[in-house]
Amino acid sequence: MSRMRQGRPVRRGTTLLEIVVALVLLGIAGSGIAAMAFHAGRSTLAAGLVAQRDAALSSMTEQVGNLAYEQLPGLAGCRDRGDEHFAYLACVRVEEEAQNLREVTVLIDPDDETVASATAVLLRARTPPASPF
Numbered sequence: 001m002s003r004m005r006q007g008r009p010v011r012r013g014t015t016l017l018e019i020v021v022a023l024v025l026l027g028i029a030g031s032g033i034a035a036m037a038f039h040a041g042r043s044t045l046a047a048g049l050v051a052q053r054d055a056a057l058s059s060m061t062e063q064v065g066n067l068a069y070e071q072l073p074g075l076a077g078c079r080d081r082g083d084e085h086f087a088y089l090a091c092v093r094v095e096e097e098a099q100n101l102r103e104v105t106v107l108i109d110p111d112d113e114t115v116a117s118a119t120a121v122l123l124r125a126r127t128p129p130a131s132p133f
Contacts, residue, residue: 100126
């Protein structure tokens with residue numbers, strides 16, 4: 001029972017085609033939002049791994065800086081470190097640059113291929129003997 005309004009029937013409700021078009025548009029918009037949320041989550045995870053890598057590099061660099069000059073060669077070598085969330089290979093190389101001067105290179109190489117390695121180079125000099133005067 002449709003009413004007549006100025007010679008045309010008045011429709012009530014929506015057609016099946018209108019509903020299908022609306023659902024398709026909502027599906028496209030929803031999948032776009034889901035893709036953006038997924039990308040944001042991956043970016044956040046990558047940023048967290050980079051922050052952990054930088055913290056590991058800072059820790060190793062501080063350890064090298066606090067170690068006595070004579071003990072530096074004992075620190076050389078590579079060791080697996082970290083935990084199940086962030087595992088990495090920490091390598092230290094000690095080279096004699098000149099008399100009483102050593103170059104110490106610290107490398108942090110994460111097991112996760114999405115995070116690049118980081119390197120720090122320190123120059124350590126032997127402390128001159130203290131003068132009693």
